Amino acid sequence: MDWAVIPANLPFLMKGLWVSFQLAIFVIVISFPLACVIAVGRVSSRWWIRFPSATFVNAMRSNPLILIVFWFFFLVPLIIGRPVGDFASVMIAFVVFFSAYFTEIIRSGIQSVDRNQIQAGLSTGLTYFQVMRMVVLPQAMRNMMPALVTECIIIFQGTTIAYVVGLREFLNSTFLVTERTIRPVELYLFAALVYFVVCFAGSCLARYLEKKKVRTQ
């Protein structure tokens, strides 16, 4: 074992980790509000709003993430006639894919709020969207926080998929260093440790929020 390869290549590896973080954060920040809108459509009483939202969610959830990454990396450039760029194409694919999962979490969160709350809001003259935004979603948010944090962890782990299109995220950077140094054991152990620390911290947060949720009910 020669652990010196890690400090020697740390700046390069950390640059990769930063790309992973950036990807995860962009994806979360963009797909979450998007999913809120789709989720409100998903519980709408109007079929022409509900049907497209449901179709989108089901289509995305019935496909492997890697295939959707391929679509945006290979097919979209063919359609629009120019390359999208590896970071952008992966990010768009992730946003599309994970907003479907966020939608389902938010939908179950919305449905966990008593329907009478909606009626109470409507009865005071608020519009349906005002009721959703100010009455239902804040309550739903509290109920679904643990599931949302867990999904964010999955997104962070999912960023490794960007490897297939050559995006230099953390796992890809690790791979490049192993190619150069021929030290796969040390480097992959280190990579595992880094993913573990980030994800374990995340799941501790989820557990804490779960406990807090139980207490406030």
Place this chain on the structure above:
Amino acid sequence: MTEPLVKITDLSLWYEKYRALDCINTEFDSGKCIVICGPSGSGKSSLLRCVNRLEDFQEGDVFFDGQSLRECSDIAALRSNIGMVFQHFELYPHMSVLDNITLAPRWAKKKPKEAAETHAMALLDRVGIANQAKKYPAELSGGQQQRAAIARALALEPKLMLFDEPTSALDPEMIVEVLRVMRDLAQDGMTMLVVTHEMAFAREVSDEIIFMDEGRIVERKATPDFFTNPHSRRAQDFLDRILMKI
């Protein structure tokens, strides 16, 4: 002759195949307190919820202040003139009592925050819980929560108040404090439609009583008349049972 505040014509409501309301025709004048009673499943709450179109009725129409609910394009604006109080209070648990009350005035009626809060405090004082303004609903007793919910409805400065079994979810010792608030409202001339089983309240406060059964209005009478001389057999049975005459 003045127009009635609420006019209901040939109103029918179905839940799937089940007919909850069967061709209701009636009207309610301003300034009156009217109690709607009847056995459970008789359509009392459904009728109440048609008056602000929380139920989408299939046939007939309801006119509020001359405006047809069926043809109303801005139902939210219409609802903001009708206060409603629910059996289970339905305060928003993530907001303080004060925020519960100011939400609709601020967002539906575009009232400035300060004016909405001043008005809310006056209303909380009127229902006797001004000292609870900053608390969250879960920190209040059931009776206090329902009084806060009444204040929330009054904050709309409504022309009509709808009460849907406002005391059914309360412990007996808390019922009185809510009924007192309602009595004071009626005495101040508020137009009220009250679905309730509180016959003592009905007798003391209401002007008229509507008795419903199987989605129809079986009987409508001035209050003293209803208690002493109920016309229909079903109303007599109902009164005997609810007043616990054995």
